[in-house]
Structures are given as C-alpha cells and as structure tokens.
Amino acid sequence: MEYRVRFYVNNEPIELSVPANRTLLSVLREDLALTGTKEGCGAGECGACTIIMDGKAVNACLILAPELDGKHIETVEGLANGSELSPLQESFIEHMALQCGFCTPGMLMSAESLLRENPHPTRAEIVDAMSGNLCRCTGYKKIVEAIEAVAEKGVYEK
Amino acid sequence: MKEFQYLLPHTVAEAVALKEKYDKAAVFMAGATDVVVRMRDYLLTPEYVIDLKAIPELGGITFSKEKGLHIGALATMNEICADENVKQYYPTLAKAAGSVGSKQVRNRATCIGNIVNASPLADTATPLYCYDAIVEIAGPNGTRELPITEFILFVRKVALERGEMVTGIRVPFKEAQGEFCKISRRDQVDLSTVCGTVLKIDGTYRVAMGSVAPQPRRLPKTEALLNGAPLTPERIEEAAQLATTEVSPIDDVRADKQYRLDMVAYIVRNALGKLA
Ligand SMILES: Cc1cc2nc3c(=O)[nH]c(=O)nc-3n(C[C@H](O)[C@H](O)[C@H](O)COP(=O)(O)OP(=O)(O)OC[C@H]3O[C@@H](n4cnc5c(N)ncnc54)[C@H](O)[C@@H]3O)c2cc1C
Ligand code: FES
Ligand code: FES
Numbered sequence: 001m002e003y004r005v006r007f008y009v010n011n012e013p014i015e016l017s018v019p020a021n022r023t024l025l026s027v028l029r030e031d032l033a034l035t036g037t038k039e040g041c042g043a044g045e046c047g048a049c050t051i052i053m054d055g056k057a058v059n060a061c062l063i064l065a066p067e068l069d070g071k072h073i074e075t076v077e078g079l080a081n082g083s084e085l086s087p088l089q090e091s092f093i094e095h096m097a098l099q100c101g102f103c104t105p106g107m108l109m110s111a112e113s114l115l116r117e118n119p120h121p122t123r124a125e126i127v128d129a130m131s132g133n134l135c136r137c138t139g140y141k142k143i144v145e146a147i148e149a150v151a152e153k154g155v156y157e158k
Numbered sequence: 159m160k161e162f163q164y165l166l167p168h169t170v171a172e173a174v175a176l177k178e179k180y181d182k183a184a185v186f187m188a189g190a191t192d193v194v195v196r197m198r199d200y201l202l203t204p205e206y207v208i209d210l211k212a213i214p215e216l217g218g219i220t221f222s223k224e225k226g227l228h229i230g231a232l233a234t235m236n237e238i239c240a241d242e243n244v245k246q247y248y249p250t251l252a253k254a255a256g257s258v259g260s261k262q263v264r265n266r267a268t269c270i271g272n273i274v275n276a277s278p279l280a281d282t283a284t285p286l287y288c289y290d291a292i293v294e295i296a297g298p299n300g301t302r303e304l305p306i307t308e309f310i311l312f313v314r315k316v317a318l319e320r321g322e323m324v325t326g327i328r329v330p331f332k333e334a335q336g337e338f339c340k341i342s343r344r345d346q347v348d349l350s351t352v353c354g355t356v357l358k359i360d361g362t363y364r365v366a367m368g369s370v371a372p373q374p375r376r377l378p379k380t381e382a383l384l385n386g387a388p389l390t391p392e393r394i395e396e397a398a399q400l401a402t403t404e405v406s407p408i409d410d411v412r413a414d415k416q417y418r419l420d421m422v423a424y425i426v427r428n429a430l431g432k433l434a
Pocket of ligand 3: 137
C-alpha cells in the first residue's frame with residue numbers, strides 16, 4: 001500500500017506516493033536524489049543522516065515515509081545559496097573540520113540547528129549538541145572550532 | 159523493514175478502536191526511536207503501525223503545585239528537559255530525560271514511549287518510580303490509572319490490556335531533594351550500565367535503580383533503613399551495601415554483575431552524601 005505525501009524539501013514542494021516501510025532517509029537519497037544526507041548506521045546512533053524537520057534536528061533514518069505529509073525538511077543541500085556556501089560551510093573548510101567528509105552533512109545540520117536556537121553557544125553546549133554525530137576522522141576538535149568561529153562572527157544573531 | 163499499513167488516528171478513541179481491532183498485529187508509535195529500530199532489525203514485524211502523533215489531546219506538559227506534573231504521551235525528551243517547571247520542581251526527571259540518546263533522538267523520543275518500551279535501563283523510569291508517578295491509561299472500557307511500579311511488569315512487558323494505550327503520566331508534586339545518576343561507558347549517547355535516583359521527600363528517602371533487574375526497581379529495605387534514623391556516615395555505608403542485596407544484575411555487553419553492584423553502592427553513597 002502506498003501513501004500520498006505532500007511536503008517541502010528546502011522550500012521546494014514535493015508530492016510522492018510512498019510505502020510505509022521506507023524511511024525519510026531513503027526517500028531523500030533514492031527518490032529525490034538528494035545524496036548529501038548520508039546513511040551510516042541506519043539506527044539513530046551516528047547522526048550522518050541528520051536533517052532539520054519543522055525546525056528541529058532529527059535522524060532521517062528513524063522517520064517513516066508516511067510521516068512526511070505536511071512537513072518542512074531542510075537538508076545540507078539547502079544550506080548554500082546557489083554556488084555560495086553558507087558561513088558555517090565556509091568555516092568548516094577554513095578550519096579543516098573534515099577529512100573524508102562522510103559525517104560532514106550531518107555535522108553541518110546539527111550545528112545549523114544549534115546556532116539557530118543558540119547563536120552564541122558555549123563550548124560545552126556545542127559538544128552536547130554535536131554528541132549525536134560521530135566522526136571517524138577528525139577527532140572533533142576542529143569541528144568544534146569551526147562552529148565556535150562562525151558563532152563569534154555573529155551571523156546567527158536574530 | 160517488513161511491509162505494514164500506516165494508520166494515523168486523530169483522537170484517542172480512534173486509536174483505541176484500531177488497537178482493539180488489530181490487537182497484536184498492530185503497534186503504537188510515538189517518537190519511533192524504539193519502534194523503527196526494532197522494525198528495521200525485524201525484531202518487530204507488525205501488520206499495522208498506529209502513529210499517535212496526530213492526536214492533539216496527547217501533547218503537552220502541564221504543572222501546578224495542586225495537580226502536580228502532567229506529561230502527555232507526545233511530550234518529547236527535549237521538551238521535558240527544557241521545561242521550566244520540570245527543571246525547577248523535578249530536576250532529577252529533567253536530568254534523566256536530557257541524558258537519553260542524542261539531541262536528535264530527544265527531539266523525537268517521548269517519555270511515555272520510554273516507559274511503555276519497558277527496557278530495564280529506561281532512563282526516565284527511576285525518577286518517576288521515586289515520585290510515585292501514575293500512568294494514565296485509555297482503553298475500550300474507558301480510562302484507568304496504575305502506579306508506575308505496577309505498570310512495568312518485566313523486560314518489555316507492561317500492564318496494558320487489549321486495545322489500551324497510555325495517554326499520559328502524572329507526577330505528584332512533592333518538595334524533593336536528591337539526584338539522578340547515569341553510569342554509562344561513554345558520557346554522551348550511550349545506554350545506562352546502571353542508572354538510579356535517590357530522593358528525600360518530606361524527610362523520607364526513596365531509592366530506585368535501573369538496569370540491575372528485569373525491570374526498574376524501588377529498594378524498600380534500603381528506604382526503610384534510611385527512614386529509621388539520622389543520616390550518619392555509618393548509616394550511608396550500611397544503606398549502600400544493603401542496596402546491593404535488593405538488585406539482581408546480570409553480566410552483559412555493557413558490564414559484568416560485580417561492576418553493576420559496585421555502581422549501585424556508589425550511586426546510593428554519593429547521593430546520600432550530598433543529602434547528609
Ligand atoms: C540512538 C538511540 C539512543 C538511545 N538512547 C537511550 C538512552 O540513553 N536511554 C534510554 O532510556 N533510551 C534510549 N533509547 C531508546 C528510546 O529512544 C527511548 O526508549 C524512547 O524514549 C522511546 O520513545 P519513543 O517515543 O521514540 O517510542 P516509540 O519507539 O514510538 O515506542 C516505544 C514503545 O512504546 C509504545 N508506545 C509509545 N507510545 C505509546 C502510548 N502512548 N501508549 C501505548 N504504547 C505506546 C510503542 O508501541 C513501543 O512499544 C535510544 C534510542 C536510540 C535509537
Ligand atoms: S544513519 Fe541515521 S543516525 Fe546513523
Ligand atoms: S570526516 Fe570522515 S567521518 Fe568525519
């Protein structure tokens with residue numbers, strides 16, 4: 001059985017028929033070809049699939065496709081403005097906060113959600129908000145520094 | 159994941175009717191953080207999934223000193239640990255809710271799902287046990303209530319009858335001091351190796367431990383010992399040792415039995431030390 005869902009991805013309206021036993025992660029990657037969002041564990045542990053749904057950071061691998069009806073989804077593809085990277089993305093590059101890059105889309109979306117909620121987080125608040133995102137390469141220090149640097153610039157102040 | 163039908167009721171009555179009709183072929187789903195993982199691993203293969211998230215009456219957290227705290231079935235862990243009343247009047251519960259999984263998980267996971275899932279290590283259970291929380295149940299024959307200690311029966315077994323669901327949990331208001339403590343291999347995003355809550359309410363002590371028995375457990379002998387006489391260093395040590403006789407931990411991937419017993423003693427000793 002298929003379910004008709006209407007939702008938004010990065011402000012684009014989408015209409016799809018989806019079976020119940022698929023996840024938002026697979027819909028993004030396979031139906032919408034938005035492969036920025038990664039699958040690490042598929043079980044909520046690694047954060048590689050982090051997206052923002054109705055303003056909140058969540059694991060796309062734990063959301064069933066029919067749940068999407070009426071939702072607003074933001075993925076890493078929505079951060080850049082055309083070919084211009086967002087200040088957060090620039091900061092990750094500047095601080096070399098990535099090596100293989102597999103965790104980076106999830107890291108960016110967790111950091112984006114943190115900074116929107118709290119434009120000037122302490123280091124402890126950053127570590128706490130990012131703890132659901134695993135990285136096998138960088139050792140996290142540079143990721144934290146990249147987030148601190150963009151917060152210092154005040155770009156997320158309301 | 160096996161195929162299933164996704165059902166989205168808009169009222170409690172509708173949800174109950176669906177669950178009564180499909181019974182064991184159906185599961186309720188709230189934040190989905192347990193259900194989807196278990197379906198993915200084929201540990202759960204329902205024919206129907208009843209999503210509760212479109213039922214407005216299940217949302218929200220309310221508090222008054224007269225009525226206490228009410229946690230609706232859709233209140234998420236992050237809503238609970240950010241709630242000003244929970245932080246002020248139930249800090250152990252705020253800390254427990256904030257210790258569950260990651261920020262992403264807590265944006266979806268509900269406290270009610272944590273309790274109905276009935277894992278021995280459910281982090282929100284021990285504060286709720288200490289506060290004598292009441293589970294509110296709706297079913298085909300109307301509503302009823304159960305103390306949380308009578309609601310969780312065993313690993314993944316709760317006292318819900320056919321067609322019944324949980325609509326919320328009520329936590330009486332009591333001036334309380336004490337601590338929730340979670341011991342895990344990693345500081346963040348890990349399951350409890352042992353978790354426990356020690357509270358002092360109206361001059362009496364309440365102690366509950368998780369992940370050391372098939373279900374979370376209050377420790378009545380330890381409580382009786384503490385309630386009998388002033389809190390001296392000797393009494394604290396006696397209580398820490400007695401607590402280890404009231405639990406029955408096992409060896410598993412997270413730790414062995416002896417470590418868990420030592421941590422039960424540590425949690426009791428540490429929390430009482432701060433209350434003395
Ligand atoms: C990465 C990860 C980390 C985690 N870390 C922790 C942790 O640190 N500590 C911890 O305790 N847990 C942890 N969990 C487990 C899980 O997040 C919690 O148990 C969560 O609170 C479950 O709530 P939910 O709303 O997601 O439940 P769901 O998955 O929606 O449901 C869980 C169970 O409750 C039933 N249910 C839900 N709501 C109702 C209702 N209103 N009436 C009747 N039945 C209902 C469902 O049928 C199901 O059996 C973790 C999970 C993941 C994926
Ligand atoms: S793929 Fe979703 S958390 Fe790992
Ligand atoms: S950069 Fe490789 S996993 Fe993080």
